[in-house]
Amino acid sequence: MTDASMDKIARATPAPMARRIRGLSDRTIAWIFVAPSIFLLLAVNIFPLIWTIRLSFTDYRVNRPNREAEWVGLENYQRILSDSGIWSTMQATAHFLIWTIVLQVLIGFALAYLINMKFRGNDLWTTIIVLPMMLSPAVVGNFWTFLYQPQIGLFNYVIAFFTGADPASFSMIGDVNLAPWAIIIADTWMWTPFVMLICLAGLRSIPDSIYEAAECDRASKWRQFWTLTIPMALPFLMLAVLFRGIENFKMFDLVVQLTGGGPGNTTTLTSIDLKREAFERWRTGYSSAYAVILFVTVFGLASIYVKALTKVKER
Amino acid sequence: MKKQFMATVATGAFLAAGATSAQAEDLTLCWAAWDPANALVELSKDFEEKSGHKMSFEFVPWPNFADRMLNELNSGGQLCDLMIGDSQWIGGGAESGHYVKLNDFFDAEDITMDDFIPATVTGYSEWPKGTPNYWALPAFGDVVGWTYRKDWFERPELQAEFKEKYGRDLGVPATLAELKDIAEFFEGRDIDGNTVYGAAIYTERGSEGITMGVTNALYNYGFLYENPEKPYEMEGFVNSPGAVEGLEFYKALYDVGPPPGSSNWYMGENIDAYKSGQVALQMNFAFIWPGVEADPNVGGGKSGYFPNPAGPAGQFAQLGGQGISVVAYSSKQDAALEYIKWFAQPEIQARWWELGGYSALKAVVEDPGFASSQPYAQTFLDSMAIVKDFWAEPAYADLLLAMQEKIHDYVIAGNGTAQEALDGLVEEWTVIFEDEGKL
Incomplete structure (x- = not known):
């Protein structure tokens, strides 16, 4: 802020208020400005977190307002960590997380690399590619349900065209072996453009002069790619992995719309399981403990990852 | 209070x-x-x-x-x-x-x-x-019942073929076993140039669908929620040999009868499959019947209705x-x-x-x-x-979800055996009633 505008504000401040403010220290004024944000943060984030931790040690059920909640200590945590069902949802989540990230990073980076090459219609293609991520996950889930429909679904017909199999002979969302891949394909279709945009930003941040210098040193395109492009785009790639990892760890809507967590529990991810425990079974205390475990897991993994990301950026 | x-x-x-x-x-x-x-x-x-x-x-x-x-x-x-x-x-x-x-x-x-x-x-x-x-x-x-394509059942060529194959007339089934035969008979059949399927049944995973469907088989094979003499005693009643047979029947019906891709179907999907001429039979609540009668494709006398057929242990239907x-x-x-x-x-x-x-x-x-x-x-x-009817206990949502999971996992995903599914259900329901202080 310039001196002139400071003077202007000072002149515009009513005398009584100016007197009051003049008596306050800079630190106090800073607190006055920051206090509303801190209050909001405490009310919306910190208080619910503390409350959830407290509930996780009780058998409280929100649908039994007439029943007193009892303190059960670590029982909820013990039950969760020894429940084989929860471990299978963790496995399903890990499978979904790893494959979506691998596919989205590979395809997203490849698309970004292609789009980064200047060609006619470049902007148009970029716009077309990013369209899926602008849709609502519920809408995407709904229309992929139709695409996967064995009798009329386009996906089955495409597979049948290439393999010669009967389109009605397999069901992507009804088969235990195919359903995990059905959700991975739909999520990859939707979110690869997001990864592409981040990678594109990374690629465009590399100065042309570096490539010109490499050309002078007679480095091959292959060598340039591995020793310049990848290392310089790596922080962006890692950022994309972080964003998609966090997002997909809490994946809910798309999968619910597509498979409902089935067949059986094959595609029941942790967020779906948690929602069922909390708002269908109404085991509030138990689901609070579940949420705390997931929070600690994500927070721990994300912290380690962010440290690694910082190291890569510092190189 | x-x-x-x-x-x-x-x-x-x-x-x-x-x-x-x-x-x-x-x-x-x-x-x-x-x-x-x-x-x-x-x-x-x-x-x-x-x-x-x-x-x-x-x-x-x-x-x-x-x-x-x-x-x-x-x-x-x-x-x-x-x-x-x-x-x-x-x-x-x-x-x-x-x-x-x-x-x-x-x-x-x-x-x-x-x-x-x-x-x-x-x-x-x-x-x-x-x-x-x-x-x-x-x-x-309201109650679960069955709707069938009367016009298909009345076709002489289908009647003759059915009689030759099963030794009886193609008509309203008296037992669940007969119903399965009919579903199997129509599965993948070509009718008027379209491939049609046997029966649309409840398989939905997320809310209550598969439970509302499977109970129509379980009840008729001898499943009971509890010992009639001792409330909340479930061992030997929920997982009785009859109940296991009933669950196996429902899986067999799922394996032979419904259209491909019907692994998560409930009322709406069954109605759509039936009205669009994909299936010969549909399981559904009675509320849909006025809509079936009024439908230009399947109404006006083309459809018939029958109660859930009997099983070895009697004839019951899901309320x-x-x-x-x-x-x-x-x-x-x-x-x-x-x-x-x-x-x-x-x-x-x-x-x-x-x-x-x-x-x-x-x-x-x-x-x-x-x-x-x-x-x-x-x-x-x-x-x-x-x-x-299903349990109407205050913990009904808990009880229902446990059943949804166990049944879907066996019938649709094909994991484990019917005995394991029902044994697992008894275990889960026991824990729920213990938590409720009723056991």
């Missing part, structure tokens, strides 16, 4: 003030979004005219109905003055104080539960079951339907009770049936002309005589 006391006071206040409230209210009735709800909107115009109250409606699609409405009740929300809640909610509604107890109101208004089909009174109104404590008025009788309750958190309970009084009248119930609502009033269903009033009326009566 305090809420129940308040509710009783509110009922008393209403009775003291007389049946007609002086003040016009805006009442909200909450129900599922389905065909009968539209009929109720039409029916309620008469109430608006006569009472001066205005009716608003909050209809939620079935897959989200329980989630949305139980959230509303559990949070003490005032959105709904009247709730047509699912039959299994009655225990929770009563014990958690969500519903107003209606006994005093019924006594004062000469509404007697003897006037309603007994199964609907037990299923929709009573808690605890078998006791004269009423928390709802039976509003919509659906709901009662109408006054929500304890409503500030307009007087007007809401007025609505129930109006709805209970025989002439309104007769009109309800005409519009497509399944009245549970004996005066309507025992009328000499009822059975012939619609092609499905007799099937409805026969089906309502053989109903059984």
Whole structure:
């Protein structure tokens, strides 16, 4: 802020208020400005977190307002960590997380690399590619349900065209072996453009002069790619992995719309399981403990990852 | 207890003030979004005219109905003055104080539960079951039954082929085993140039679908929820040899009968499959029958209806339907009770049936002309005589989800055996009842 505008504000401040403010220290004024944000943060984030931790040690059920909640200590945590069902949802989540990230990073980076090459219609293609991520996950889930429909679904017909199999002979969302891949394909279709945009930003941040210098040193395109492009785009790639990892760890809507967590529990991810425990079974205390475990897991993994990301950026 | 006391006071206040409230209210009735709800909107115009109250409606699609409405009740929300809640909610509604107890109101208004089909009174109104404590008025009788393509069944070439293959006529199945044969017979068959399939059955995973379907097989093979002599004792009843056989039957039916991709189907998907001419049979609640009759593709005599066929242990069918309750958190309970009084009248119930609502009033269903009033009326009566319902305990949601998981995992995902699925169900239900303090 310039001196002139400071003077202007000072002149515009009513005398009584100016007197009051003049008596306050800079630190106090800073607190006055920051206090509303801190209050909001405490009310919306910190208080619910503390409350959830407290509930996780009780058998409280929100649908039994007439029943007193009892303190059960670590029982909820013990039950969760020894429940084989929860471990299978963790496995399903890990499978979904790893494959979506691998596919989205590979395809997203490849698309970004292609789009980064200047060609006619470049902007148009970029716009077309990013369209899926602008849709609502519920809408995407709904229309992929139709695409996967064995009798009329386009996906089955495409597979049948290439393999010669009967389109009605397999069901992507009804088969235990195919359903995990059905959700991975739909999520990859939707979110690869997001990864592409981040990678594109990374690629465009590399100065042309570096490539010109490499050309002078007679480095091959292959060598340039591995020793310049990848290392310089790596922080962006890692950022994309972080964003998609966090997002997909809490994946809910798309999968619910597509498979409902089935067949059986094959595609029941942790967020779906948690929602069922909390708002269908109404085991509030138990689901609070579940949420705390997931929070600690994500927070721990994300912290380690962010440290690694910082190291890569510092190189 | 305090809420129940308040509710009783509110009922008393209403009775003291007389049946007609002086003040016009805006009442909200909450129900599922389905065909009968539209009929109720039409029916309620008469109430608006006569009472001066205005009716608003909050209809939620079935897959989200329980989630949305139980959230509303559990949070003490005032959105709904009247709730047509699912039959299994009655225990929770009563014990958690969500519903107003209606006994005093019924006594004062000469509404007697003897006037309603007994199964609907037990299923929709009573808690605890078998006791004269009423928390709802039976509003919509419903039961799982079967719809079949009568026009296909009557084709001479199909009849001849069926007789040759199975040694009996192609007709309404008397047993579940016969039903499976018919489903198998039609599976993948070419009819008028289209590939058709056997039977659309309930397989839905997320809410209550597969449970509402599989019980129609389980009951008829000998499944019982508990020892009739000792409440909550489930070992040997839920997982009896008969129950295991019933579950194996349902899986076998799933393996031979339904269209490809029907691994998560409930009412809507079954209706679509049937109306679009994909299947010869569909399992569904009776509420869909008026819509089937009116459909240009499958209505007008092309379809027939039959109750759930018998199994080795008897003939039963899964109860659906709901009662109408006054929500304890409503500030307009007087007007809401007025609505129930109006709805209970025989002439309104007769009109309800005409519009497509399944009245549970004996005066309507025992009328000499009822059975012939619609092609499905007799099937409805026969089906309502053989109903059984899922647990209506306050922990019903817990019990239901456990069953959904176990059954879907075995029938659809093909994991484990039927015995393991039912043993696992007994274990989970035991833990739930232990948590509830009932074991």
